[in-house]
Amino acid sequence: VNEQGEPLAEAIVAAMMEGFDKPFQQAKTNKRGEWTMENLADGKWKFYFGGVEGLEEKAVDVAVGGTGTVKVPEVKLGKPVDHNALVNSELQRAAEMMQTRQPSEARKIYEGLLVKYPEVPADFQGQLHGAVAQTYAAENNATQALVHLKQAVALDPSNTDIQLVYGEMLIQSGDRAGGEKILLAMDIEGVKDPLPYMNVIIGMINEQKSEEALALLGKLMTKFPNETSLYYYRGRANLAAKNLPEARADLEKFVAGAPPDARELDDAKKILEQLKDVK
Known part of the structure; x- marks a missing residue:
C-alpha cells in the first residue's frame, strides 16, 4: 500500500x-x-x-x-526521504545544543545518528564519534572522550583534526608517550592548529631534547609563520640548547608581537632580563 x-x-x-x-x-x-x-x-x-x-x-x-x-x-x-538533508538538520541542531552548553542533549543527537544510519561511510561515522567525544570533553569526562576519539581515528585515519585532538587529549590525560606518538607521526602540512604541539615541545625541553624541540618548532613556524607563541617556545628551546643570542632574539620577537594577556608574556620578560647582557 x-x-x-x-x-x-x-x-x-x-x-x-x-x-x-x-x-x-x-x-x-x-x-x-x-x-x-x-x-x-x-x-x-x-x-x-x-x-x-x-x-x-x-x-x-x-x-x-x-x-x-x-x-x-x-x-x-x-x-x-532526503537522508542527507535530515542528517544535516540534526547536525545543525546538535551544534546549537553545544553552543548553548547542552552537551548531553547534543550527544543524544550524535548517538542517534550513529544508530539510525549504520550504513554511512566510515569517515562520517568517525566524525560522529569525534563529535560525541567533544560532548564528553565539554563535561570534563576525558575517559569517555578518549574512547570515542579512539574509535574516530580508527574509522577515519586520514582526519588530521581528529588525530590532533586525540593526541592532545592523551597527553593531557597522562599518556604522554601515546599522545606524542600520534602527533609526531602526523604530517605538519595537514595540521590546522599548532597549539596541541606545545606540550610535546615542553616535554622535549624538560628532557633536554632541545635539538628535537628546535627541529619540530622549525616545521611549525614554516607552517604557521604568524603564530607568535612559537617564538616563545623556540626561545625556550634555544635557551636549553645554550644558544643564548638566538634565545634572546626569539623572546624579543615574542614580547613585541604577543597580545597583552598572553600567558607566556611574564616568563618571557623575566628570561629577557636575565639575558640582557647577551649579544
Missing part, C-alpha cells in the same frame, strides 16, 4: 534467502496489493518491495518454516 493505505498494483516483490546474492522468486501485486509465492525453503528470507515510480523501496525480514505458509505484514511504500 502507499502512505495513504491505498493498494499498489504492479509493485514488484523479490524474495532472497539469507546467504544468497540473487532473488529466488519474484512476483507482482494485484489490484488489491496482494501477492503470493510458493515453494520457499525453510530459513531466513528478505523480501524486497518496490518498482513503483516515485516511491522508495523497502525490505522486510521474514523467517519461513513449519507450516509452509507465511504472512508478511502490510508494507507501506512512501516517497524517498
Whole structure:
C-alpha cells in the first residue's frame, strides 16, 4: 500500500534467502496489493518491495518454516526521504545544543545518528564519534572522550583534526608517550592548529631534547609563520640548547608581537632580563 493505505498494483516483490546474492522468486501485486509465492525453503528470507515510480523501496525480514505458509505484514511504500538533508538538520541542531552548553542533549543527537544510519561511510561515522567525544570533553569526562576519539581515528585515519585532538587529549590525560606518538607521526602540512604541539615541545625541553624541540618548532613556524607563541617556545628551546643570542632574539620577537594577556608574556620578560647582557 502507499502512505495513504491505498493498494499498489504492479509493485514488484523479490524474495532472497539469507546467504544468497540473487532473488529466488519474484512476483507482482494485484489490484488489491496482494501477492503470493510458493515453494520457499525453510530459513531466513528478505523480501524486497518496490518498482513503483516515485516511491522508495523497502525490505522486510521474514523467517519461513513449519507450516509452509507465511504472512508478511502490510508494507507501506512512501516517497524517498532526503537522508542527507535530515542528517544535516540534526547536525545543525546538535551544534546549537553545544553552543548553548547542552552537551548531553547534543550527544543524544550524535548517538542517534550513529544508530539510525549504520550504513554511512566510515569517515562520517568517525566524525560522529569525534563529535560525541567533544560532548564528553565539554563535561570534563576525558575517559569517555578518549574512547570515542579512539574509535574516530580508527574509522577515519586520514582526519588530521581528529588525530590532533586525540593526541592532545592523551597527553593531557597522562599518556604522554601515546599522545606524542600520534602527533609526531602526523604530517605538519595537514595540521590546522599548532597549539596541541606545545606540550610535546615542553616535554622535549624538560628532557633536554632541545635539538628535537628546535627541529619540530622549525616545521611549525614554516607552517604557521604568524603564530607568535612559537617564538616563545623556540626561545625556550634555544635557551636549553645554550644558544643564548638566538634565545634572546626569539623572546624579543615574542614580547613585541604577543597580545597583552598572553600567558607566556611574564616568563618571557623575566628570561629577557636575565639575558640582557647577551649579544
